[in-house]
Amino acid sequence: MTEEYVAQRYAHLRRAAFLMCGDWAQAGELARATLARALTAPDVGDPDLWAYGDLMAAFKPSHGRREHVFVAPSEAGERGAADADAGMGDVFTVLVLDALRRLSPKCRAVLVLHHFCHLAVVDTAEVLGLDATKVTEYEAEGLAAFADLLRITRPAVTA
Amino acid sequence: MTSVLERACAAEPPIGDAVDDIVRRADRLRRRRVRVVILAGLAVVLIVVLLGYALTTVLLPGPKPRTAAAVPVAQPRPSAVLDPVLRVLSGPVDARDLRIVPRQPASGPGWRQYAVLTANGGPHGMIEVAVYDAPAGLCLPVLADPDACAQPDRTRAGVEYARYSAREDRDWQVNEVIARRVVDGRTVVVQATGERGTGDAERGKPPLTAREVAQAATDPRLPDAFGLGERCNAPALACPVLRVPVRPAG
Incomplete structure (x- = not known):
């Protein structure tokens, strides 16, 4: 593994x-x-x-990490209310993060790895130490819950 | 779903010097791992040394404790302490302001001989001691009658003895006592001879009187001062020539 790989993958991992x-x-x-x-x-x-396996190990419930809803970066705070699009984006981010937070950590990890990092079900299962069937179950459960939450909150986002 | 998640990351802060920071962290991790490996090696070596020391301490015998018997005694001892025969004889000799020392050849199986010296180191005769085994009995000679046996005197300790004094020859004056322990027939002869060849009856007198010789010969320590196998029973050519010879029965 090289510094070039680090430079390529850091943003996505973050x-x-x-x-x-x-x-x-x-x-x-x-x-x-x-x-x-x-x-x-x-x-x-x-x-x-x-890298995904090492990163996701940090979110295991045994680590006892405190759940964060959303902490806006300092730049976002400095932009102020004048930037309406940015403000709306922040609201959307809060809603998505809140919906993710309501899922179990493994269910959340399945959605992130499979739908954001584009890992195959088998690779997602390997990274999380699950079997593929369980990954599929987590994905279905997460997508259903996520869809419900977004449906409830979408009027607020689009208002 | 993918677009929803990507949109949630839209307000991403700039990366900054993340790559350099990651490289520095990696260097620190490498150094830390090297230190951990070195410390682990040292710990293993320390544990092995401690285990070895503990095992050798527990399993191998340590130095033997020094007992009182093993401690060398540096203090000088008088010869009488080392020679039990001399211990018996030195008492009456010392009482006369004389000195008694082994005379070469000083000893053999069943006999000892000592020279007696005056206070200024001049010769004053000698004392010879011999032991015999006479379990079957002993005829104590009578000087006047070669065929008779003397009636012995007896001590409370069960020792029969006879005293002999020969003063006729001024160059060979002898006080001799033959003492036999009745219980086992162990017989001790002590012969005190004056300095010979002086031509002077006074200077040729034995160093101990007949009484003193009798006390020494009947001393219970004297027969035990010889080893069990020691004896001058015939044939014993090296034993002293006694003025009155001993002839055990049997």
Whole structure:
């Protein structure tokens, strides 16, 4: 694994972490720690799978991490109310993150890995240590819950 | 779903110096791992050393404790302490302001001989001690009658003895006592001979009187001062020539 890989994958890993935790600062910290470990790991095999697995291990319930809803970056706060599009984007982000937060961590991880990171079901199962059937069940459960939540909140977003 | 999630990340802050920071973190991790490996190696070595020490301490015998018997005694001892025969004889000799020392050849199986010296180191005769086994009995000679046996004196300790004094020859004056322990027939002869060849009856007198010789010969320590196998029973050519010879029965 090289610095070039790090430069290519850092942004994507941070986004995945952000969807999991809802905090850009924490997401950046977790992504940096994961890639630093990946640089020093002797044999990582598939670097993407290794990095996703290391990143998702940070969100296991046993770690007892506090759930974040959304922490806006400082730049977003400084933009002020004048930028209406940006403000609306923040509201949408809060709603999505809140919907994700209501899912179980594994269900959330399945949605992020399969639908955001575009991992196959088999790879998602390998990263999370689940079998493929369970991944499919989590995905169906998550999509249904997510659709309900978005349907309820969409009027507020589009108002 | 994918577009929803991507839109939620729209307000992403800039990356900044993340790549350099990741590289620095990786370097720190590598150094930390090297330190951990080195410390683990040192810990393993320390554990092996401690285990080895503990096992050798527990399993192998340590140095033997020094007992009082094993401690060398540096203090000088008088010869009488090391020679039990001399211990018995030195009492009456010392009482006369004389000195008694082994005379070469000083000992053999069943006999000892000592020179007696005056206070200024001059010769004053000698004392010879010999032991015999006479379990079947002993005829104590009578000087006047070679065929008779003397009636012995007896001590409270069960020792029969006879005293002999020969003063006729001024160059060979002898006080001799033959003492036999009745219980086992162990017989001790003590012969005190004056310095010979002086031509002077006074200077040729034995160093101990007949009474003193009798006290030494009947001392219970004297027969036990010899080993069990020691004896001058015939043939014993090296044993002292006694003025009155001993002839055990049987």
